[in-house]
Amino acid sequence: MALGDAPGVFRAARREAYQLVSSRYALVLLVLLPLAGFALVSAIFWNRLPEALPVAVVDADRSLLSRRLVRMIDATKSMRVTGPFASPAEAFDEVLAARAYAVVTIPAHLERDVKRGTAPKVVLYYDALRLIPGSIVKRDVRAVVGTLSAGVEIQARKALGETPDVAAARFEPVRSMRGALFNPGLDYLAFLVPALGPTLLSIFVLVGAVHALGAELRDGTAGEWLAAGGSATRAVAGALLPQTLHFTALGLVTTALQFRLLGIPMRGSPLLVALATVLLVLAYQAVGLLIVAFSANLRLASSAAAFYGGPAFAFTGVTFPTFGMPFAAKAWGALLPLTHYLELLLGQAMRGAPPSASLAPLAALAAFVVLVPPLALWRMRRVMRDPAYWGRT
């Protein structure tokens, strides 16, 4: 970009900064709503792990063993037992009325049948439409029943004459020691929150850029704007510069704040993350420019920005990983700067990956910043000069 004539950029930037400061709408859109969004997302995940998820238990046995099982479920941090329910139908009604995430049915004669060695089955029905609570309940009920079952087996082995040591050694010949890499607390907050802040940022940067550039066309002030900049490139760069600085600062502060306040670890290089944040802001501004240039209509550009930025999170691979997506979704995800930024951020923050592992996403982000503006400016030049493109809504 021909930014050699800096005064043009500064004239355009000063003009834009003056417009932003004197506009109440700009204050709301660029400052208040982003801050409200960050605060809201942080508040949603403030409590971290869900606790005391209700589980409806139908105990048809009411023996020492079955009561012990119920107590063990209730004693977990993640679950609480509701009931008692006389029949499975009553317990399923609790799930349908959103008062429970799962039903555990304990058959009659559980204790007797366990002693007889006929392996009576405890059944867990868990809500698979509410994935996160459903998964937690499934994992923890399994752990509880597994512990109880192992205890019974060890007792039975002792009854066969094995010493306690031998029984403890033989009850499960191959055991797995499970471990979570990079997120030892298995904190759901750490899964999601670092990704949601930048997602909000990308939406506001895109909308802000579209607004700054599109409003000049809508209001028919593109002529003055162009004159202030001296050239289309300098006018555009100047108009975007105040928001570049504002959103870069906002992005860095909110990211740092979220990590600090919510205690999310930053294992990798904060410098690399900061660099990527700058590139993320520039990349979305470039896309905003592209949208305005090719729509030449602020309302249409806002709709296009909504389509591009709104559903983006689903395509980034944070919730459903990229390698499991069909090609079309993978390709669309690759066309979103957010995808590359989040790959870098999660790699650095959570995994503490070496910088070399983050080069590819960094290069992808840089590619947006380098490749998109020339294409957009090629068209923007004409749109800025020709009054036929102005005032369309």
Add this chain to the structure above:
Amino acid sequence: MRTVFRAFLGEVRGTLRDPGALLVLVGAISLYAFFYPTPYRREVLKEVPVAVVDLDQTPLSRQLARMADAHELVRVSARAASLAEAERLVLKGEAGGILAIPSGFERDVKRGAPATVGVFADATYFLVYRQALTGLAEATATLSAGIEVKRLQAQGMPEAKALAFRDPLPLVSRPLFNPAEGYASYVVPGVLILILQQTLLIGIGLRGPADLTALGKGPLLARAAASVTGRSLAFCLLYAVHALFYFGIVARVFGFPVRGGGLAAAALVVPFLLSTSFLGLALSVLFRRREAAIQTLLFTSLPAIFLASYAWPPEALPAWLRAAAQAIPSTSAIPALLRANQMGASLAQVRHELGVLWGLAVVFFVAAVLAQAARVRRTA
């Protein structure tokens, strides 16, 4: 009554001549329905790549690696010479999990000493972690069960009895409402309801506040009430068609579980659309420019989805936030409609949300009428 009808007709005519609003109120509905679910088309994340660190190199350790590879949730994508090397593969994103088999593994098993293998998964991504850990742990458990049953049989126990002996209290897990545990079936139906709300709010914002002078010369509040009623009727009729399209056609095209008979869903859709439409009209006086509706409301989908007792359990929300979120129609509409459509809940089982939605409809109706009237007074 006549002014209500006039406001209704005026809105229908106005919307049909407004390509910007049509793009959101009609175009976005079908576009999103087929665009949004594309990442989840395969429903279940399978074949997560895992690295095997086999420090034992015995027939038994190789058998465990083969069993892991055969599990549908994981595939062995790499063999690493050390745990550190395997971790580097995970750092680069080339593997989502690690199966670490220590040296002496087969010897320990043969001696009757408990052998422990390491099963690690990348907890950076929730789904990768869950699938990799489940796949590797299940493969290990299957191997262990086989060994233990064979030993017990060697001691003279019949197979059936040995199976019961090694797991005297087995747990059977059954997923409810989403038998394949599909990710799209979990996430898309709820998001479709959110799309209805968000496009309706934005579309109404694009249409802007009403011109009450077109409704004759009656009292201002009566005209505002007639305008809000008539225009909402137009929006709600259009969105009733959208809701039918989403719940009836889109859900079936994608094969989402549908168990509800439709009565409870229909009863919920009415106050959901009314409250959303009234809210949209109340908000519309805040937008001085058409595009402001898109620009300011776009980000709200993200928090709204996490507040709707669906992507994130309400038990985990701070109490004040859980209460405040009741003011958003989707907070009640998404969980109640999911239960009605996907789980087959009856009207009685969604009555709480039904009450909240009707309450919101009343409050937002009053707010919309007052806001529209106040705007006329201010500009007059």
